[in-house]
Every structure is written in C-alpha cells, then in structure tokens.
Amino acid sequence: MKRVQPILLPSFLVLTISFMLAMCKRYRPDDDIAKYQLMSAGGICSGTVVSGKYISDVPLASENSVSVRINVTKVGQYTITSTKLNGIQFSATGRFSSTGMQNVILHGTGKPVTKGIFTFNTSGCDFDIMVGEKSVDYAVYTVAETDLICQQPALHGKFVKGIPLSTEDRLTFNIHVVAPGAYIIYTNNVNGINFSANGTFTTTGDQTVILHGTGTPADAGNFSFDLHAGNGTCSFKMTCGS
Numbered sequence: 001m002k003r004v005q006p007i008l009l010p011s012f013l014v015l016t017i018s019f020m021l022a023m024c025k026r027y028r029p030d031d032d033i034a035k036y037q038l039m040s041a042g043g044i045c046s047g048t049v050v051s052g053k054y055i056s057d058v059p060l061a062s063e064n065s066v067s068v069r070i071n072v073t074k075v076g077q078y079t080i081t082s083t084k085l086n087g088i089q090f091s092a093t094g095r096f097s098s099t100g101m102q103n104v105i106l107h108g109t110g111k112p113v114t115k116g117i118f119t120f121n122t123s124g125c126d127f128d129i130m131v132g133e134k135s136v137d138y139a140v141y142t143v144a145e146t147d148l149i150c151q152q153p154a155l156h157g158k159f160v161k162g163i164p165l166s167t168e169d170r171l172t173f174n175i176h177v178v179a180p181g182a183y184i185i186y187t188n189n190v191n192g193i194n195f196s197a198n199g200t201f202t203t204t205g206d207q208t209v210i211l212h213g214t215g216t217p218a219d220a221g222n223f224s225f226d227l228h229a230g231n232g233t234c235s236f237k238m239t240c241g242s
Contacts, residue, residue: 034076034096039069040125052108054131056115060088064108066120066127072096080106082122086131087113090120139181139201143227144174145234150227153236157213160241161220165193165213175209175229177201185209187225191240192218195225 039046047069054064068080075096082090088110096102106122115133119126144151150173157169173185180203186196193215201207220242226235 032076032095034072034078035074036070036072036078036096038080038123038125039071039101043124043126045069045122045125045127047103048127050127050129054088054112054129055134056112056131057134059111060108062107066090066106066108066129067103068106068122068125068127070102070104072099072102075099078104080104080123082106082120082127084110085118085120086116087111088129090122137181139177139183139230140179141175141177141183141201141230143185143229143232143234144176145232148234150234150236153227155238158241159193159213159217159238161217164216167212169213171195171211171213173209173211173227173229175201175207177204177207180204183209183230185211185227185229187211187227189215190225191221191223192216195227 045068047067049067050065051067052061052064054060066082075098077093077095079093080091088108090106090108092104092106094104112131115131117128117130119128152174154172155170156172157166159165159169171187175183175185180201182198182200184196184198187194193213195211195213197209197211217240220240222237222239224235224237226233
C-alpha cells in the first residue's frame, strides 16, 4: 500500500508567508510619514509667533516656543527641528491626523550664550529670535574716606620705574557692603599704571577687596590716584622708586 504524502501543511505555510509578506508590504512604516510644507514668503516663515523671553546665560523654559504655520498634504508622523544657534534649538514631534493648514508649536531647548538677533532655519524657512542681555544686580557698598581721602589703603609689592607690575603688586581696601551683588572697583591711570577689581559680594558687612595693578611705572616719585568704588570716589598716594 502506497503512503500518501501530506500536502496540506506545506501549502498552509506558503499561504501564511505570502499573506504576511503582503501585509508587511501594505503597511510599511514609511506609509505613516506625513507630508507637509511650512508656509513662507521670500524664505521667511509666515505666521510665526515667538513666545517667551530669551536672555543670555538663562536656560530656556516651557514658555520659550515658536508657533509655525504648516500646510499638511498627507497625514502621518512628523518631526520638525530647527538649526542650532547660540546654544539653543527648537523642535516638535507628533502626528498629523488631518490635512490642511495647521499650527505647530516648536519648543525651545538649551541656554543662549550671548545677546543678539539670531536667524533659525527649519524645513526651508527662517525665523528670528532676539536674545537680550542678562541684567546684573549691583552691590551697594562704601569705602572708608575722610574729606575724599581714602582711609587705610595698603600697597603690596615693589613699584619701580621701568619695571612692569606683577601679580604681587596690588592694593587692598576695606569695603563696607550694604547689599550683596556685583562690584567693579578701579583707579584712574597714573604714571602708566592702574589698579582694578571686580566680582560679587555675597554677604554684607566689612570686607577686604584686592585690586591688582597693571602697567609699567613711567617715572619715579609720588603720585595721587583716584579710587572709584560704587558711587563714591576717594584718593590715595603711592611712591614709585627709581
């Protein structure tokens, strides 16, 4: 008696594989990619709305965004990313469920490096972001003086005609800080040299500030300098050797 070879299983496998291949071909991932165009005029994005404040050295927050106008011709997934400039960038991802004109919000990330106007490009059109300068909270402080004469300045180092000042050549002053913040203290340029210091007072009260000297004394003798500290000014004398 001859044995009949089963043909049902191979046929079923062939049909199953053919069906799966057909389904894979029918539902390719590329089929869910949207088609769209950002509206523009002369290369400038049309209907752009910039939200939030942009300040140098201040990280962007949720309110920092740009709304762009888009004409969607095919539904599907989208990813829109701008160029990265001055430390920040704008992007959005999602899915268009309908065609036609729509607004998309690009959210900003990063931290602006410096102030200025920066032009970003996204999908073929440009928009501008203006970055402002970070405001500075200046300290309130006074320097001890009597009749505009600085009290108790201390000179350190050697001040000699024709020899450039080094890091050892400096000037110290006692400052009374009323309110913390940034400070800039400096002298005028006399006999080819000057002194200056800048930084931030983090606490109030009496503090010592070191002003570093720069330049090269042009002559030997006694010289008078004006010290500018906050809104006050006082003077002191120093001697340069020969």
